Amino acid sequence: MLNTVAPEPIPLSLYIHIPWCIKKCPYCDFNSHEARNEIPEERYLKALIQDLENELPNIWGRSIESIFIGGGTPSLFSAKGIDKLLRSLRERLNIRPNIEITMEANPGTFEQAKFSGFRQAGINRLSIGVQSYNDNHLKRLGRIHGSEEALKAAEIVQNSGFDNFNLDLMFGLPKQTINEALDDLHQAIKAKPNHISWYQLTIEENTLFHYSPPPVPNDELIWNIQQQGQSLLKEAGYEQYEVSAYAQKKQQSQHNMNYWQFGDYLGVGAGAHGKITMPDGSITRHTKFRHPEEYMKQAEKNKARSTEKPLKKDDVTFEFMLNIARLKNGFTAELFEKRTWMEFTEIKDKLDTLIEDGLILKKGNNYKPSEKGFLFVNDIVNRFL
Numbered sequence: 001m002l003n004t005v006a007p008e009p010i011p012l013s014l015y016i017h018i019p020w021c022i023k024k025c026p027y028c029d030f031n032s033h034e035a036r037n038e039i040p041e042e043r044y045l046k047a048l049i050q051d052l053e054n055e056l057p058n059i060w061g062r063s064i065e066s067i068f069i070g071g072g073t074p075s076l077f078s079a080k081g082i083d084k085l086l087r088s089l090r091e092r093l094n095i096r097p098n099i100e101i102t103m104e105a106n107p108g109t110f111e112q113a114k115f116s117g118f119r120q121a122g123i124n125r126l127s128i129g130v131q132s133y134n135d136n137h138l139k140r141l142g143r144i145h146g147s148e149e150a151l152k153a154a155e156i157v158q159n160s161g162f163d164n165f166n167l168d169l170m171f172g173l174p175k176q177t178i179n180e181a182l183d184d185l186h187q188a189i190k191a192k193p194n195h196i197s198w199y200q201l202t203i204e205e206n207t208l209f210h211y212s213p214p215p216v217p218n219d220e221l222i223w224n225i226q227q228q229g230q231s232l233l234k235e236a237g238y239e240q241y242e243v244s245a246y247a248q249k250k251q252q253s254q255h256n257m258n259y260w261q262f263g264d265y266l267g268v269g270a271g272a273h274g275k276i277t278m279p280d281g282s283i284t285r286h287t288k289f290r291h292p293e294e295y296m297k298q299a300e301k302n303k304a305r306s307t308e309k310p311l312k313k314d315d316v317t318f319e320f321m322l323n324i325a326r327l328k329n330g331f332t333a334e335l336f337e338k339r340t341w342m343e344f345t346e347i348k349d350k351l352d353t354l355i356e357d358g359l360i361l362k363k364g365n366n367y368k369p370s371e372k373g374f375l376f377v378n379d380i381v382n383r384f385l
Helices: 041-059 079-092 112-121 135-140 147-159 178-190 219-235 254-260 292-300 313-324 333-340 345-356 371-375 377-382
Strands: 012-018 063-071 094-105 125-131 165-171 195-200 239-242 245-247 264-269 273-277 283-288 305-310 360-363 366-369
Touching (some): 165 219, 178 195, 178 219, 195 219, 219 239, 264 283, 345 360
Parallel strands (some): 012 264, 063 094, 094 125
Antiparallel strands (some): 273 283
């Protein structure tokens, strides 16, 4: 039992994973699978609902604050299928009105009528994986779309009735120059998204890039790209509120903010992860079977969870800091106690040491990374291992 502080409801989000994509990108370490044959959409939707129904006893009486449909490429599903999914969610969950419902999409899958259907179904925010507007870089990244499709995507989004969308961009790409990186940002800003996710390409294990590393820019060039890019975004009205997230005023991703502020989230779908705080204050993480076929088989038997892990006190403090340290505005002692049901004294001594080292700033009851600390977030987090 972890709770030493009076319990308070913790925000709960829902994450739904649709694992198929047209082509696996060489840098991608997400649970995605190439759709070599026809996607079993109807069967998978049934598995998602069965999975959700099996999880309901763990979240009785709680409201859903945000929904995120990720992948893979969820936009490969039909508008009819997404409509069926959202209708099923509304029938089974306490979903508050006008919540943020995000779906990931890739430019290579954009069709006007289809995305109008997504909007009518209830999707009200899109996250578009552009990654670059440069054809050479897109080819090196293994993307299925070209620059023309990337430019067209925002127009289709807006014509489909969406007034809230994010553009995903990467920098530090193989053989990328600083001018090419900044040109990508200029193109994204012209599309007038509410939100831009701009992050450095990292070489992850179990990816093609890991086994055959491409020539990426050196640290000095990466630093220059990052500094000039952040200035460009700020001038255009995009405030950085997280390590790789930039938003227009009051347009932060509510779903991701819940992650970063150590809220709860239910994971449904192949390979999905979840974190649920129980009524006694204990916290359990769970994962679902990764391979789509295995996931569907297990979901049909009400056994979609592949792992369950109760978190110990040290796990909780570490994971809280792992997430919250990414936020520019930091957190309060009250937020720590509300999200963890633990006394703030559990982490205060370590925070005081970080303040002495110039990595954390304290103003009133708020703790946030200093300018130096925000550049070395991992150093802050590692103190809580």
